């Protein structure tokens with residue numbers, strides 16, 4: 144058997160992983176080629192996570208993994224043993240995510256909506272860690288999320304409106 148054949152067989156071999164997705168523990172057998180994106184969309188049916196470029200450039204597939212926003216197309220499922228994953232479905236009842244969603248509607252930060260789940264997850268990961276980030280920090284957090292529709296300023300406005308509202312509330 145040559146090295147290439149051995150690698151191909153290794154990649155087909157299933158690995159058993161335990162991971163928590165949206166608060167629910169799963170025990171799954173995944174092969175070496177399965178991406179976290181495939182796992183959440185195909186195995187678990189969380190189709191709010193979108194597939195755009197498939198190469199880590201558009202951010203449509205962003206989920207939160209252990210408190211960090213990651214492109215799920217670039218993470219192998221086999222690397223997720225023990226991880227805590229949150230997809231857009233997992234923040235349906237989250238107050239901050241709901242505020243962001245409303246603000247995106249009000250400020251025009253959502254148009255076709257394809258990028259929106261990814262943008263929302265990147266923003267939430269940032270604001271959970273740093274509730275009052277600077278403009279530069281917001282731009283850094285969102286630099287991996289491409290949007291064809293909005294021109295980005297309405298997205299910035301949406302995020303900043305939530306930050307300003309929460310900051311004002313804190314001062315009262």
Ligand code: FES
Nearest residue numbers: 195196197202216
């Ligand atoms: S689909 Fe993952 S970054 Fe584009």
Ligand code: FES
Nearest residue numbers: 254255290291292
């Ligand atoms: S709203 Fe259409 S890609 Fe962002």
